[in-house]
Amino acid sequence: MCKAINELQQLIEECGGIQPPHLAFYMESIRFNSEATMNSIDYLAEFIKMSNNTEGEYEMIRELRTLILDHLQNIFTHAVALPRFF
Numbered sequence: 822m823c824k825a826i827n828e829l830q831q832l833i834e835e836c837g838g839i840q841p842p843h844l845a846f847y848m849e850s851i852r853f854n855s856e857a858t859m860n861s862i863d864y865l866a867e868f869i870k871m872s873n874n875t876e877g878e879y880e881m882i883r884e885l886r887t888l889i890l891d892h893l894q895n896i897f898t899h900a901v902a903l904p905r906f907f
């Protein structure tokens with residue numbers, strides 16, 4: 822494993838880091854994952870605000886539960902994807 826890491830570091834140094842054509846891909850990937858995470862955080866923040874304003878007086882239907890879980894999964898998926906670009 823250590824040999825593979827050393828070879829990878831050597832290759833990165835030889836190539837001069839991220840090449841310009843690939844830089845656009847990295848930037849776009851970072852933007853996409855960040856926006857997807859923030860959109861889901863915004864949705865959940867609005868849901869929390871609504872639940873506080875109604876003091877819990879709303880119907881927690883299956884679709885709403887599914888949507889909340891979808892947004893939570895989206896946050897985890899995209900937030901965890903971000904460090905691979907750094």
